[in-house]
Amino acid sequence: MSDNKHIDHPPLQGAKLAIGAIAVSLATFMNVLDTSIANVSIPTISGNLGVSSDQGTWVITSFAVSNAIALPLTGWLSQRIGQVKLFIAATTLFVIASWMCGFAPNLPFLLLARVLQGAVAGPMIPLSQALLLAAFPRSKSSLALALWSMTTLTAPVAGPILGGWISDNYTWPWIFYVNIPVGILAIAGTWLIFRDRESATHKLPIDILGLVLLVIWVGALQIMLDKGKDLDWFNSPVIIALAVTSAIAFVYFVAWELTDRHPIVDLSLFKLRNFTAGTIALSVSYGLYFANIVLLPLWLQTDLGYRATDAGLVLAPAGLVAVALTPFTGKLMGRVDPRVLATVSLLAFAACFFWRANYTSDVDSWSLVMPTLIQGIGLATLFVPLLAVLLSGLPPQRIPAASGLSNFLRILCGGIGTSIFQTAWDHRSILHHAQLNEVTTNYNPVFQHFTNQVQQAGNSQAQSYGIFNHLLDQQAAQLGVDDLFYISGILFVVLIALLWISKPGHSGGGDASAAASGAH
Structure with a gap:
């Protein structure tokens, strides 16, 4: 009442x-x-x-x-x-x-x-x-x-x-x-x-059991994601215990929330096609974006010698472009199907990451900034249309629950994406290092020429091998990060298909404002 x-x-x-x-x-x-x-x-x-x-x-x-x-x-x-x-x-x-x-x-x-x-x-x-x-x-x-x-x-x-x-x-x-x-x-x-x-x-x-289960599964999952890389993931009994705890609590949480009369989290929202499609598209695309804005500065600092501030400034143009273009996205929303605008966003992100997938270790500032500007276009046309899709048809009193749940999944995907990408980068770098090392023999004229030159500069044979190994590390890290950029590009293209599962907005898909305001 x-x-x-x-x-x-x-x-x-x-x-x-x-x-x-x-x-x-x-x-x-x-x-x-x-x-x-x-x-x-x-x-x-x-x-x-x-x-x-x-x-x-x-x-x-x-x-x-x-x-x-x-x-x-x-x-x-x-x-x-x-x-x-x-x-x-x-x-x-x-x-x-x-x-x-x-x-x-x-x-x-x-x-x-x-x-x-x-x-x-x-x-x-x-x-x-x-x-x-x-x-x-x-x-x-x-x-x-x-x-x-x-x-x-x-x-x-x-x-x-x-x-x-x-x-x-x-x-x-x-x-x-x-x-x-x-x-x-x-x-x-x-x-x-x-x-x-x-x-x-x-x-x-108060749904006390639902709240306790939520605290357990989310808390365990978040700690697992944050500490997984440091503890070597599933080689650690702590990580295994956290994963099992989170999984069991999650299953009980979903079963309880779907059957309780007054659930603390309204999972019935997932019965709505637009909410489900829009939330998944927003969460996964944000997870990919966030993982990459952590990965790119990390690579620039650890392998290319950038200062923290300079690495952060490489990403700044994306924010500036997004701020400049977002008001125009708002104006277009009344005239254009939000799914069309969101598709433009996902294609822009895909183009940005396919471009970055061709980076080499001598990449110049211009090549770093240009894809970032394209990413800004993607950012400007991502949030507003996808929010319009997922909030479409909801009464005003359900908007806080829908917004809270979609934002929760968005931020959770950001954490999951970051953990997966950092671990995957390590694994891909090790793989590429092993592959590059296979051709590092005394029968390889390039290797022989390099080590001879280094030794002529006054270094010992062991030092020349160490310098060469350092260059291999740098190239392996470069190839590893390129792999992740390429995978990101593919996933953004795949998300377009998911987006179009949602229904068009009101008035033949044009009245996004009605959809966004949660009107019936």
Whole structure:
């Protein structure tokens, strides 16, 4: 039974709409920025707190685990508390947790603060979508999604650059303190504009067993993904135990949630063709994109000698192009079938990765930046159309649950993609090294000529072999990363077929705004 009657609030207009949109977008930007800003600062944080870099990575893992668990709870929490109250409370607690992170005197305190920060960050992204869609007129809902996606596109690119700059020029706590003024502005703006626009609430019973199973399977899976590479994956009993625990808890979780009268996660959304097709396409494409934006800077730094900041700047043009083009995507959404725009995005990503698959170890800056510009086109036409597809036909009260679940799967795929790609890169590099080493014999004139030249420069035979082996390592890593770029390109093409399983939008596929706003 409802605590308050459902009221369809009229769209906001003029200054109220602008202030409300900026406030919600600031909170989203701050949230997404925090998923990547700490990554480049881990060595600094670890050193200052007197712990190893391996222990320091728990600063990332603790945030990711609690964030992944909280995301799918958004639908249930928003029905219980109300969208506006939950968003303001989550943003307020996020600011407090950010202050606690910066203030942390030791690693356990910092990890506790990061767990809190990740947990309250969970509802912020899906609720920001819901509040923006409710604030904009239905005819402009595509513009609302475009504005939302701009903040989520720029933050992952800005995070490593800003985090590195703050760590180099100030002290690491400022990567967290920077959230405080941004968060206060977001809270004030949201309360000012949205306080009288609360959604309907219901006194739903708490699905305790569902919540416990969710915490177990997501927590175990996330820790397994984060620690798998360090512990040599399934050669480690810890990883095997985590995998078995996650699998068993997941099976019980799905069975329970599908049969419980008041599930904590609404899995019935997967009965809807558009939600399923759109969510899978968005999650897998984001997983591939995120894995590659981790892989590319790593390769540039470890094998080509780029500084962390320079490697981050290689990716920056993609964010700039995406920000410039996303408003045009919003305008096109009312005229073009969102599946067509999403297909353009997937083709752009495929072209970007097929181009990168031809990289060599002497790749120049121009060849690094050009595919990144094409990737920017892909980013600009990815989020908005796929969100329109997956939210199509949903009533407003189901949007937070749908958004929370799709965002949860998107972020989970980002973690899975990153773990798989880093491990696959290691394995492909070892394979290529072995293949290249097969022709490294004294009967090979190229090998003989190289080692003779190195020895004539004053090195011993053993040193000349060592130098040659180092070059083999570099070439093997290059071939390994090219393999993954090529596989990424193929997978983006395959996703196009999946996308077209979804139904066209309203008005023959043209009225994406109606679809995006969740209208019947």
